[in-house]
Amino acid sequence: MAQIAAPSAVDTPAITPISLKAIAPWAVFFGILMLVLLYFVGAEQGATSLISGENVHEWVHDGRHLLGFPCH
Template sequence: MAHSAAPATAAPALTPISLKTIAPWAVFVGVLMLVLLYFVGAEQGATSLVSGESVHEWVHDGRHLLGFPCH
């Protein structure tokens, strides 16, 4: 039985991504993480932005998982 060899294809060249391209996304992700950390760690405390218990109930398990006291 004859095997037909598939023609070798060249791998696509990897192009580096410039810092100008990554910087806005890095800033966006950093700010998003800080907002998330605020809501999990500090909301419903002295710096509360939202009144009531709704935010506390949504992030309650996350607080315990990350070691923030809430009781």
């Protein structure tokens, strides 16, 4: 019967942490993006409407109800 050798120890690469300087621009970008999306879902087509018509309202209508924003 053949013997099976135990697997040898494999060197795992060291995990280097990502610095805050590298993460900060991405965090700011995604934060601003989330605020813009929150505006369009929660406030667009209201008193502070930036785009005329009902198109934006219809695109985000279900999202408004899902997030608890009243729209009608």
